[in-house]
Structures are given as structure tokens and as C-alpha cells.
Amino acid sequence: MFLRMIKGTLFRQWKKMLMIAFTIALGASLATAMLSVMLDVGDKVNQELKTYGANITVVPKEASVLNNLYDVEGEESSGAYLDENELGKIKTIFWAFNIDDYAPFINVKAQLSDGSDITVVGSWFNHHMELPTGEQLDAGITSMRSWWEIEDGNWLDEQSHEDADICMVGTVLAKKLGLKSGDSVTVKGSSSEKNLKVVGVFNAGGDEDEQIFAPLNTAQALADLDGCVDSIEVSALTTPDNELAEKAAKDPKSLTVSQYETWYCTAYVSSICYQIQEVITDSVASPVRQVANSEGAILEKTQLLMVLITILSLIGASLGICNLVTASVMERSSEIGLMKAIGAQNGSVSGLVLTEIFITALVGGVAGFFAGCGFAQIIGHTVFSSAINIRPMIIPIVAVLVVLVTLIGSIPAIRMLLRLSPAEVLHGR
Amino acid sequence: MALLELKNIYKIYGELHALDNVSLKVEKGEWVSIMGPSGSGKSTMMNIIGCMDKPTKGEVLLDGVDISKENAKNLTAIRRDKIGLIFQQFHLVNYLTAVENVMLAQYYHSMPDEKEAMEALERVGLADRAKHLPSQLSGGEQQRVCVARALINYPEIILADEPTGNLDEANEAVVVDLFHKLHNEGTTLIVVTHDPEVAEVAQRTLVLRSGRLAKEVVNENFTGQIHFNE
Numbered sequence: 001m002f003l004r005m006i007k008g009t010l011f012r013q014w015k016k017m018l019m020i021a022f023t024i025a026l027g028a029s030l031a032t033a034m035l036s037v038m039l040d041v042g043d044k045v046n047q048e049l050k051t052y053g054a055n056i057t058v059v060p061k062e063a064s065v066l067n068n069l070y071d072v073e074g075e076e077s078s079g080a081y082l083d084e085n086e087l088g089k090i091k092t093i094f095w096a097f098n099i100d101d102y103a104p105f106i107n108v109k110a111q112l113s114d115g116s117d118i119t120v121v122g123s124w125f126n127h128h129m130e131l132p133t134g135e136q137l138d139a140g141i142t143s144m145r146s147w148w149e150i151e152d153g154n155w156l157d158e159q160s161h162e163d164a165d166i167c168m169v170g171t172v173l174a175k176k177l178g179l180k181s182g183d184s185v186t187v188k189g190s191s192s193e194k195n196l197k198v199v200g201v202f203n204a205g206g207d208e209d210e211q212i213f214a215p216l217n218t219a220q221a222l223a224d225l226d227g228c229v230d231s232i233e234v235s236a237l238t239t240p241d242n243e244l245a246e247k248a249a250k251d252p253k254s255l256t257v258s259q260y261e262t263w264y265c266t267a268y269v270s271s272i273c274y275q276i277q278e279v280i281t282d283s284v285a286s287p288v289r290q291v292a293n294s295e296g297a298i299l300e301k302t303q304l305l306m307v308l309i310t311i312l313s314l315i316g317a318s319l320g321i322c323n324l325v326t327a328s329v330m331e332r333s334s335e336i337g338l339m340k341a342i343g344a345q346n347g348s349v350s351g352l353v354l355t356e357i358f359i360t361a362l363v364g365g366v367a368g369f370f371a372g373c374g375f376a377q378i379i380g381h382t383v384f385s386s387a388i389n390i391r392p393m394i395i396p397i398v399a400v401l402v403v404l405v406t407l408i409g410s411i412p413a414i415r416m417l418l419r420l421s422p423a424e425v426l427h428g429r
Numbered sequence: 430m431a432l433l434e435l436k437n438i439y440k441i442y443g444e445l446h447a448l449d450n451v452s453l454k455v456e457k458g459e460w461v462s463i464m465g466p467s468g469s470g471k472s473t474m475m476n477i478i479g480c481m482d483k484p485t486k487g488e489v490l491l492d493g494v495d496i497s498k499e500n501a502k503n504l505t506a507i508r509r510d511k512i513g514l515i516f517q518q519f520h521l522v523n524y525l526t527a528v529e530n531v532m533l534a535q536y537y538h539s540m541p542d543e544k545e546a547m548e549a550l551e552r553v554g555l556a557d558r559a560k561h562l563p564s565q566l567s568g569g570e571q572q573r574v575c576v577a578r579a580l581i582n583y584p585e586i587i588l589a590d591e592p593t594g595n596l597d598e599a600n601e602a603v604v605v606d607l608f609h610k611l612h613n614e615g616t617t618l619i620v621v622t623h624d625p626e627v628a629e630v631a632q633r634t635l636v637l638r639s640g641r642l643a644k645e646v647v648n649e650n651f652t653g654q655i656h657f658n659e
Contacts, residue, residue, distance in 0.1 A: 001529070001536040008524030338520045341481060342578070343509025343537035345502060423481035426516060 002352070009356050013328060017360045020324045024364030025371060027317025027405055031310050032372020032390075032398050037379050038306035040388045041299065054102070054144060054233035056273055058082065058285040063230075081106075081228035082283055084216070089279035090234065091131045098237040098267050103127075103140045104229040108219045110187040112177070120167075120187055120212045122219020125156045141213070144235055145204065153181025153200035158215055165218060167196040170209035174201040187212065189222025234276065234285070238269040240299045245270050314405050321409025325357060329413040329420075336417060337425030346418050353417060357410055358403075365402040369395070430493050432457040432585060432617055433478065438487035440473050440640075447473040448484065449640040457585070460608070460618040462628035465637035471621045472590065474637065478619060479512055479588045480504040492585070509538050513579030517591035519571040521563040527574045528559040531581050538582040549577040553607055569600025576607050580616070587611060589620045593627050605630055 010017055062080035082104070090102055106122040124140030131137060142155045156168050169179050179185060183198045196214060203209060220226050241249070248255055248263045249270035255263060263271050273285035329336065339349050373390050380388035431454040440448040448470045455461050465471045476482035477489060480496060481504075489497040496507055508514075521530045531546040550556050553573040563571055572592060579587050589608075593601040605627060608618055620631060628634045634646040 001532055001541045004525065004529060005522075005533075008522070012524040334520060335522055338522065339533070339537065340505065341479075341508065341514055341520075342534045343505060345505055348537065421481070423476040423479075426481075426518075426520060 002355075005352060006355055006359065009332075009352075010359065013331075016324060016328050016331075017356070020321060020328075020357065020360045021364035021367070023317050023320035023324065024361050024402060024406065025368035026320075027314050028365045028368025028398055028402050029372035029375055030313035031401050032369050032394060033375035033379060034306040034310040034313070035394050035397060036372070036376040036388050036390050038303050038310075039391055039394070040376075040380070041302050041306070054235045055238065055269060055288050056234040056236055056276065056285055057288060058232040058234060058276055058280055058283050059230070061282045061284050063284075080282075081225065081230065082232065082280060084220075084227045084229050086280050087229070087232065088129055088131055090232070090276055091129075091135065091137060092133065093272070093275035093279055094264065095236070095267050095272050095275060096133070098272065100235040100237060101139050101144050102232055102234040103144055104216060104232050106216060106219050106225060106228060106230045108189055108223045108225070110189045110222055113186045113188075118173070118187060118212060119210075120189070120214055120219050120222060121208070122214055122216040124216055125158045125213075127216075128159055144233060147204075148208075149203040151201045151203050153198065156199050156213070156215070161199070165194050165196050165214075166199050167212050167214040167218070168200045168202055169198050169213075170211050171201055171203040172209040173211065174198075185212070187222065189224075191224035192221055194218065194222060232280070234272075236269070236272050237267060238272060239267045241268055241270070244268075248274075314401060318405045318409040321357075321406060322412055325353075325410050325413040326416060329353065329417050333420060333425045336420055337422040340420070341422035341426055349417060350414050353414065354410060357406055361402055361406040365399065368402075369398055372398070431455060431490070432459075432492060433619075434488075434490040435474075435478070436488040436490065438474075438477065438484045438489065440470070440477065440482070441485045446640050448477070451487075451637075451640070451642050453635060453642065453645075455586075455617060455619060457617055458612075458615045459633065460612045460631045461620070462631035462634040463619065463621045463637060464623060464625070464628045464634055465643075466623070468639075469637040470640040471637055473640075475588060475590050475619075475621050478586075479514060480508040510582070511585045513582065513584035513587040515572070515575050515579050515587065515589035515592045517594040519563070519568075519575045519595075521571055521574055521578075523563050526560050526562055527555060527566065527570075527577075530563070530574055531578045534578045534581050546577075546581060549581045550574070552580070552610075553577045554603075567600070568595050569597070569603055572596060572600065572604055573607065576604065576611075580611065584616075586617045586619060589618070589622075591622055592620060593622065593624055601627065 060080035060082055084104060087102075087104055091099055093099070103124045108120045108122060110118050110120045112118050126138050126142045127140045129137045129139060140158070151171055152174070156166055167185070169185065174180065177185065179198050179201065181198055181200055184195050185198060186193065186195045196212070196218070216229075217226070220228060244255075244259060244263055245266075245268035248259075248268070252260065252263070252274060264274070269287040273287060276285040277283050336349055376388040376390060380386055433455040435451055435453050438448050438451045439446065451470070451474065463471055463474060473482070477484050483504075484497050487497065488495045491507065491511065496504065499507065522533060525533060528543060528546050528550060531549050532541040532543060535541045535546065547556060547559055550559050553576050555570060555573050555577065558566060558570055563574070566574065572595070593604055596604060601624075608620070608630070612618055618631070620627065622628050629648060632648055634648065635642060636644045636646070
């Protein structure tokens with residue numbers, strides 16, 4: 001009987017039920033889209049910001065002390081070095097999968113054939129690594145300096161020019177020396193002299209434009225600094241800092257055990273720095289604050305906007321449901337009055353009306369979820385030029401939100417229904 | 430002991446006394462009509478007898494139990510178990526068939542039983558229209574479905590509010606005939622009507638004026654003889 005009544009109502013009032021389902025679908029679709037984008041936007045924004053460079057730098061402890069004392073971050077070597085052999089360990093930390101890319105640097109003072117001083121920067125370009133975990137990685141400045149404009153030639157390809165003496169030259173220096181790709185330049189370091197073939201001329205828009213960039217081992221050989229690294233730049237996917245992260249950044253020892261575990265197991269930039277320091281001997285890893293702060297601020301604001309849109313859409317849906325359900329109950333007041341007159345208790349009638357609404361909400365919610373997945377993809381492709389990952393956790397969240405919105409929207413109608421007196425509606429007292 | 434007894438009933442809305450010190454008794458198996466002009470308090474009395482409203486003052490004894498102080502939940506249960514309601518506007522659920530409308534009363538009472546509902550429709554001569562929707566039935570047929578719905582749970586009292594008010598003479602006769610049958614089977618009938626012909630068929634007619642019981646006409650042996658008690 002109950003099912004016959006539900007079926008009868010749903011079919012008889014299909015236009016109204018369709019409107020309710022549509023309202024719920026609208027709210028659910030916006031909630032799905034916003035929540036999906038919100039949960040995925042961290043990675044998306046991080047990836048966007050990664051194109052603007054590293055967000056962590058690692059230097060020898062001694063160099064860090066000098067930098068802190070004199071507040072300088074120059075090219076001058078402090079005489080302390082990191083061990084090149086430990087570089088692979090960076091991909092073994094707890095948050096290894098969040099390490100997007102990294103590159104070591106060594107600055108070597110050298111002289112050109114005309115006697116003028118020059119800085120040769122040794123680094124990885126597209127250095128191939130086989131990690132202890134079995135993972136393979138191509139790391140280096142080719143991807144970390146993606147904004148460099150190659151004015152002549154190509155990016156230096158380490159993998160196809162192994163052991164060859166090649167380099168890239170900054171545009172200012174290239175103009176000064178009249179160099180172009182295919183030319184050679186002779187540089188003399190403290191221990192050896194090399195004739196480097198220019199494979200590309202780049203425009204970085206900074207001091208690099210007056211430097212020569214060569215593979216790490218080439219630069220090391222110039223100064224007999226095999227296995228030595230001045231600094232490492234790391235590009236990592238991070239979570240925006242909060243109070244816990246700020247407290248930990250000052251002193252991890254000030255944290256309680258549970259706080260420490262939470263912090264260590266969250267991809268805060270400070271915890272990733274801490275974990276890098278654990279694997280690189282005598283190192284100090286510190287966030288590049290400008291980038292880290294930008295990430296945090298952009299993420300927080302974007303997520304806040306998404307939350308606000310979600311809340312507003314759900315309030316709108318709730319108000320819509322409220323109007324439609326109340327109108328439906330008003331239209332059916334004589335039917336509801338009759339049910340009460342022939343013995344239906346308030347619970348039975350409320351149960352009937354709520355079941356109808358929840359069946360409608362289920363249809364609207366499912367339709368809204370799939371529509372929301374579509375909206376999320378449109379947002380993803382329009383804003384981030386990539387797909388948005390719809391996480392399974394969205395389903396229960398949206399389900400709970402739909403139930404809440406439907407319940408809240410139904411409250412006025414149910415209250416009206418409970419107050420409805422059969423004498424009033426049947427006899428018009 | 431009377432099946433239904435109203436003792437000094439008042440129903441007051443602000444300054445208006447819809448019922449003003451009304452007392453009456455209805456015996457088990459009796460057929461009583463309540464008459465009166467518009468605004469005399471007929472519907473108010475029906476709502477109170479039908480447990481859809483409570484008096485401002487006074488006692489309503491049903492089977493010797495005072496139901497005037499019961500809460501809404503208990504009144505619903507009493508209405509469900511002891512009273513069958515028939516309305517002028519029929520009040521059938523328009524998306525349920527005739528038999529489903531009868532089963533609706535069973536559903537809220539105990540358990541829907543289609544066979545029993547069909548028997549009730551057979552009693553009112555509508556077995557062949559059982560699967561029709563209210564919109565496919567005439568006014569007289571709809572009222573007969575309403576009668577079948579009222580009697581399906583074997584109530585102690587059938588309370589009819591202007592049951593022939595929307596019917597033509599032929600259908601009026603059919604419905605009154607049904608009441609005769611129910612009365613002969615021992616059902617207690619209280620019929621609120623403004624139609625003297627329908628009222629006169631009852632064993633007793635109570636006339637309300639301005640919320641007061643103005644007169645009581647006893648139709649002894651259904652002969653039509655009228656006796657004024659006042």
C-alpha cells in the first residue's frame with residue numbers, strides 16, 4: 001500500500017517532483033564540482049607554481065650559518081659542500097612522491113681565454129637516475145627552469161652527450177663573446193682547462209645570462225671538486241602551512257608526539273625540509289618563502305572561494321526545496337487531512353512525504369553528481385588545462401550534503417504537515 | 430450505557446460559542462440525524478464526536494470513556510479504531526483506485542486486505558468499478574466508495590457529514606438505502622444533514638440552532654411521527 005501511494009504521488013506530481021529533483025541536482029552538481037576541484041586544486045596550483053621554480057633549497061650547514069650571519073646568498077663558495085652521492089636519497093624520504101624535481105648546483109670560478117673572470121655553474125639538465133626504490137627519474141634544470149628562453153640551439157641533453165664537454169651560455173655573455181650554438185669556448189678553472197662546445201644560448205632574465213651552465217661533472221672537474229655540490233634546489237608538492245607547521249618550522253622538538261606525527265606525515269614544506277635534512281649529511285634545507293607563501297595564499301583563497309560557492313549553492317537548493325515541498329504539501333492538504341482523519345498518525349504521514357522527497361532527492365543527487373563530475377572536468381580543462389581527479393570520498397560527502405539539504409529544506413513543510421488539522425482541511429472550520 | 434454521550438459540551442472561539450452547553454446520548458445501533466442551519470454548530474459537533482477536535486468544556490464519553498482530554502495521538506487512534514467517516518466532498522485519494530481507497534483505511538488501521546476491500550465494495554454495489562480511479566466514477570459511486578471505506582474496519586459509529594449533499598435524488602436514495610442496510614446490521618449511524626428527507630429517515634433527529642440543541646424529534650418505528658421533547 002505504501003509503495004502504491006509513493007508511486008501514485010510520484011507519478012501524479014511528476015512535474016513538481018521533477019522540479020525538486022532538478023533543484024537538488026543543481027545543488028549536488030555544484031557541490032560535486034566545487035569539492036572535486038577544491039580537493040584537486042592543491043596539486044593543480046602546486047604544479048602551476050612549480051613552473052616558476054623550486055620551493056626548497058638545500059645548502060651545507062656551514063654555508064647556511066654564514067648566510068644567516070651576514071644575510072647574504074651569493075655565488076661565493078663557503079668551502080663547505082654537500083655530497084653528490086647522497087642526492088638520490090632525496091627520493092627516499094617519507095614524502096618522496098611529492099618531490100617533483102631537483103637539481104644540484106656548483107659554482108666554479110674560471111677564466112676565459114682573454115683572462116676575464118667567469119662563473120661556470122655545474123648542474124643537472126636532464127640527469128637520469130635509477131633510484132634504490134627501483135624508480136627511474138630524469139631530474140634537472142631543463143624542467144626546473146622551464147621559463148628560460150632558448151634563443152639559439154637547444155637545451156643541453158646530458159643523456160645523448162654523456163662525457164662530452166658541452167655547455168649552455170647566457171645571452172649577455174654570448175653577445176659579449178659573439179658565441180652561438182656550435183661554437184666553442186675555453187674556460188680555465190683552478191685545476192684544469194676545458195674547451196666547451198656551446199649547444200644553446202638562453203635568456204633567463206637574470207644573473208644567469210652572464211654565466212656558463214655546464215653538466216655538474218664538467219664544472220666539478222674544472223676545480224677538482226669531484227662529488228661536491230654547493231646547493232640543491234628541490235621542487236616539491238606541499239600542503240599550505242598552518243599553525244602546527246609554523247610551530248614545527250621554528251622547532252620540531254617543541255611538538256608533542258602526536259603533533260610531531262601529524263606534522264611529519266603531512267606534506268608541509270617544513271616537514272619535507274626536515275626529512276631532506278635527515279638524509280643529506282650536514283645540510284640545511286629551507287623553503288623558498290616567496291614561492292611557499294604564494295602557494296599557501298593562493299590555495300587558501302581558492303579553497304575558501306570553493307567552500308563559499310558550495311555553501312551558497314546548497315543554501316539556494318535548500319530554499320528551493322523548501323518552497324517546492326511546502327507548495328506540494330499545501331496542494332495535498334486535503335489528502336493529508338483525510339489520511340489523518342482515517343487514522344494515520346503524524347509519523348506515518350511525515351514518513352510518506354519524506355520518502356517521496358528522498359526518492360526524488362536520490363534521483364536528483366545521482367544526476368547532480370554526474371553533472372558535477374562533468375562541470376569539474378570543464379573547470380579543470382578551462383582553468384588548469386588538465387582533468388580533475390574525482391576522488392571516491394566525494395560520493396559520501398555529497399550524499400550527506402544532499403540528505404542534509406533535503407532534510408533542512410523539508411522542515412517547514414513537515415512542520416506544516418504536523419500542525420495540519422483534519423477538521424480544518426476536511427470541513428473548512 | 431449509551432455508546433456516545435456528550436455532557437454539557439461547550440466549544441468557544443473567542444466571543445463565539447459554536448456549541449453552547451450541548452448534551453446528548455446515542456445508543457448502540459441507533460440512527461441519529463443532526464440538522465440545523467448554516468453556522469448552527471453541526472460541523473463543530475461532528476468534529477468533536479469524530480475526535481477531530483476537542484471541546485472547550487464538557488465531557489465526551491465514548492463507550493463510557495471520557496475522550497475529551499485525550500491528546501491528538503490518542504484521538505487519532507480512537508478515530509481509527511471506532512469511527513467511520515463519510516464526507517460531503519467524498520475526499521477520495523485521486524491517484525488510488527476505488528479498492529485502494531478502501532484499503533487505505535485498512536492500511537492505517539491494521540493490514541490492507543484486497544479481498545476484504547472488494548467485499549466491502551460489493552456491499553455497496555461497486556465490485557465492478559473497483560479498479561477505477563475516482564475521476565472515472567460518478568458522484569454517487571464516489572460516495573459509495575466512501576461508505577465502503579468507512580465501514581471496512583467495522584467501526585462502532587459511522588459519522589456522515591452531509592453524505593447526500595452533492596448527490597442527485599437517485600444517488601441520494603442509493604446512499605440512504607445503504608444506511609438502512611448498515612442500520613439493520615446493527616451499525617450506529619450519526620448523519621449530519623440539512624436535507625429533511627434524509628433526516629426524517631433516522632430514528633431520531635436533533636436540531637441545532639446557534640450552538641444549542643433546539644429540539645429533538647423522535648421518529649418512532651420509522652413512521653414519520655414527530656414528537657417535540659421541549
